[in-house]
Amino acid sequence: MKDLIDDVFVAAFDNSDLAPMEDQARLDLGMLAAAGDRLAFTTDAVVVDPLFFPGGDIGKLAVCGTINDLAVGGAIPLYLSCAAIIEEGTSVELLRKVAQSMAHSAQLAGVRIVTGDTKVVPRGACDKLFITASGLGVIPKGVQLNAHAARPGDVVLVNGLLGEHGAAILAARGEMALDCTIESDCAPLHELVAALLARAPGVRCLRDATRGGIATVLNEIAQASHVGIEIDEAQCPMREQVRGFCEILGLDPLYLANEGKLVAIVAPEDADAALTALQAHPLGAEARIVGRVTELEPGRVVMRTLLGGHRIVDMLVGEQLPRIC
Amino acid sequence: MKDLIDDVFVAAFDNSDLAPMEDQARLDLGMLAAAGDRLAFTTDAVVVDPLFFPGGDIGKLAVCGTINDLAVGGAIPLYLSCAAIIEEGTSVELLRKVAQSMAHSAQLAGVRIVTGDTKVVPRGACDKLFITASGLGVIPKGVQLNAHAARPGDVVLVNGLLGEHGAAILAARGEMALDCTIESDCAPLHELVAALLARAPGVRCLRDATRGGIATVLNEIAQASHVGIEIDEAQCPMREQVRGFCEILGLDPLYLANEGKLVAIVAPEDADAALTALQAHPLGAEARIVGRVTELEPGRVVMRTLLGGHRIVDMLVGEQLPRIC
Structure with missing residues (x-):
């Protein structure tokens, strides 16, 4: 089961930085530092019900939500992680659809899913599927967006x-x-x-x-x-x-x-x-x-x-x- | 409920980079690039049952597991995120204990929990508490650890x-x-x-x-x-x-x-x-x-x-x- 699931996600996210044999993605810091002076880091647990709905699904939602949490800080989103908690008995077909939706959404947005984790829990310990995505982006120098910066007249x-x-x-x-x-x-x-x-x-x-x-x-x-x-x-x-x-x-x-x-x-x-x-x-x-x-x-x-x-x-x-x- | 939970986690992780009013942590890239040439990025979904066990709990496990996924890549672990999925009705006292355990484990290890998310799901949609931690660390220049690097005689x-x-x-x-x-x-x-x-x-x-x-x-x-x-x-x-x-x-x-x-x-x-x-x-x-x-x-x-x-x-x-x- 675990192998199958790993295959589903690793295959969908196929890219060179997603090193399935290592425990962590390794990202070039020089390239990041050239794009800006601050790293933006965010995480989003997605527990939406139903998993598929008009206009999206849990996978697209996890990718877009995490991108947006980076974007509103002025960051250029670059890398995502994906941690899936899966209820035993959830169909591989469903997981494949979600993984492909994540991969597709990430590709359209120009971000890469570079690391992940999957855990299977027994029936009844979770409701089908939860996805937590974390995101990394770079904030270009000079960009300063803050919730405390609003002033009268704005x-x-x-x-x-x-x-x-x-x-x-x-x-x-x-x-x-x-x-x-x-x-x-x-x-x-x-x-x-x-x-x-x-x-x-x-x-x-x-x-x-x-x-x-x-x-x-x-x-x-x-x-x-x-x-x-x-x-x-x-x-x-x-x-x-x-x-x-x-x-x-x-x-x-x-x-x-x-x-x-x-x-x-x-x-x-x-x-x-x-x-x-x-x-x-x-x-x-x-x-x-x-x-x-x-x-x-x-x-x-x-x-x-x-x-x-x-x-x-x-x-x-x-x-x-x-x-x- | 959500406010209470946010208070529990934000209070436990109290530190200046955890900007509770912003959607993302902002980390100095110059400082990171001075420590090494690669950023290590990892994620770990923790669904352990029971939540408390001899020698640890789900919070300590999430922090240590994520640190270790960074460490075995040769990275100096620096920052963590924490996303909690909580079953409605889980006691605030339990959540407070877990949050404090995470904060304590992070502090002992010299890493900081800088961003987070909490989601509450109805009774029966998850078993009490799942925590997904993602981690960031820096790999010093010259450190090269790889699963494909073992050679006969090692x-x-x-x-x-x-x-x-x-x-x-x-x-x-x-x-x-x-x-x-x-x-x-x-x-x-x-x-x-x-x-x-x-x-x-x-x-x-x-x-x-x-x-x-x-x-x-x-x-x-x-x-x-x-x-x-x-x-x-x-x-x-x-x-x-x-x-x-x-x-x-x-x-x-x-x-x-x-x-x-x-x-x-x-x-x-x-x-x-x-x-x-x-x-x-x-x-x-x-x-x-x-x-x-x-x-x-x-x-x-x-x-x-x-x-x-x-x-x-x-x-x-x-x-x-x-x-x-």
């Missing part, structure tokens, strides 16, 4: 339609019996980020709006930077179908997970350049300015509603949706 | 008593109703490796003998290097209790997992220096030369038995013991 942008990953996963679970064609937005954002940073040096902070949606990310930035953030509901881009889906289920779409959306905090003089750069990229075609950073109520996010009133967009209290990513 | 060393992790885990499961005081040998080996490489430049290959024990590691080396390996049963260091434990259960101790033992393949002229260097370190006090590399039967491991005969030590066929690490 503008808040998003790169597209919100809430689609969360809605797609919920719909795919089939518990709602809703007829729904929403696909996950799962995508690697590093090329979009590179295009944005090239055109708009006044970008102060980027965050990918995964678990907890843009509401959570904006709260984290407001707290880290000790600023207020005001967003405009009318400007938040969203498919009618997602809005309707949320109404039926009583969910707030601002808290729905995304896997291909980021929030950008940009100095006001670079706001137009940032918007133009985002919209020029396929993953930013629906980009919008959704709000601004204020001096009022530091640490707090406020939304101007469609009806013209204001409401506080708080950190999520209580449990998030489990196994959304 | 000697085979181990740094101490074999099979104790595997025996300790099996005993701790309590299914055998055996009265047994064996403790896991779980320990970080990087300082031992550094001492060894400093004294014995003729070390050609190191492997930590985890899952599948030294039998598996020796087979991998024999196959990668296209050489035969002959070991001497009388020289394999082992506690009487482990030997007895294996006899009762019908297990072969050469296949039992270790978590603080390595196999070293060393050029003959450096064999004595290597043995002296290992024995001078607390984790190598029981080091022994256990065999040698031959030209006979490339890819095959043969053992001279206590009775003077020879038997083939094959790759493990069939299932390994699940959840041993």
Whole structure:
């Protein structure tokens, strides 16, 4: 079983740095140091249920999620690891599909899966398959993106339609019996980020709006930077179908997970350049300015509603949706 | 729940590089490139059952296992990530103990846990807690350790008593109703490796003998290097209790997992220096030369038995013991 699984993953990730006979990948430090002055290092445990959903699967999600955690730090993503925890009895065909999806996603994004581990646990000790991906990237000299760098007057942008990953996963679970064609937005954002940073040096902070949606990310930035953030509901881009889906289920779409959306905090003089750069990229075609950073109520996010009133967009209290990513 | 868990892990790993407000750790590349010319990168999913056992716990095991995967490549381990998958309902007290054990093990070993992720899954979707640790280290210039570098005439060393992790885990499961005081040998080996490489430049290959024990590691080396390996049963260091434990259960101790033992393949002229260097370190006090590399039967491991005969030590066929690490 173990050999078979190793074969599945090693074969899918076939590349020269993935030395299956060694316990570690060995990467040229001179090449890394030539690309930037800081190494970015991140890890992402993916426990999504179901494993396959419209727009993606656990493998694509692990690769894209890890790439995005690097990209929002301004890093060029280069290398990934893949650790799979597999329930005994999971079909090799399923594992092969996931491994191939990871390999394909990595190849499209120009990153390489260079080391891995697989563990098989008895039936019932885990639910089919969990994947933990860690990532390495290089941050070019001079790039400084920080959650504490937002200042009053900055503008808040998003790169597209919100809430689609969360809605797609919920719909795919089939518990709602809703007829729904929403696909996950799962995508690697590093090329979009590179295009944005090239055109708009006044970008102060980027965050990918995964678990907890843009509401959570904006709260984290407001707290880290000790600023207020005001967003405009009318400007938040969203498919009618997602809005309707949320109404039926009583969910707030601002808290729905995304896997291909980021929030950008940009100095006001670079706001137009940032918007133009985002919209020029396929993953930013629906980009919008959704709000601004204020001096009022530091640490707090406020939304101007469609009806013209204001409401506080708080950190999520209580449990998030489990196994959304 | 998520906040609580983040607090548990972030508080335990408290250090300046673990930027809890950012999605990635940022590490100085100049400092890394000054320490060596290659970055070593590894990942280890730990699903051990039970979580606590004599001599260690899942946290210590994740830290030491990842350090050892770096160390056997000749790397100086520096940074770790920690991704925890947690079953809903697992007590915060248990998580705190594991996080503190990880922090303590990392601190003792001089490595830092700089990034992490936690995911909570519903009851029944995983068995309490799985931890995946990834590791980064730097390989100093000139260090070249490779599984394909063994040559006929080389000697085979181990740094101490074999099979104790595997025996300790099996005993701790309590299914055998055996009265047994064996403790896991779980320990970080990087300082031992550094001492060894400093004294014995003729070390050609190191492997930590985890899952599948030294039998598996020796087979991998024999196959990668296209050489035969002959070991001497009388020289394999082992506690009487482990030997007895294996006899009762019908297990072969050469296949039992270790978590603080390595196999070293060393050029003959450096064999004595290597043995002296290992024995001078607390984790190598029981080091022994256990065999040698031959030209006979490339890819095959043969053992001279206590009775003077020879038997083939094959790759493990069939299932390994699940959840041993």
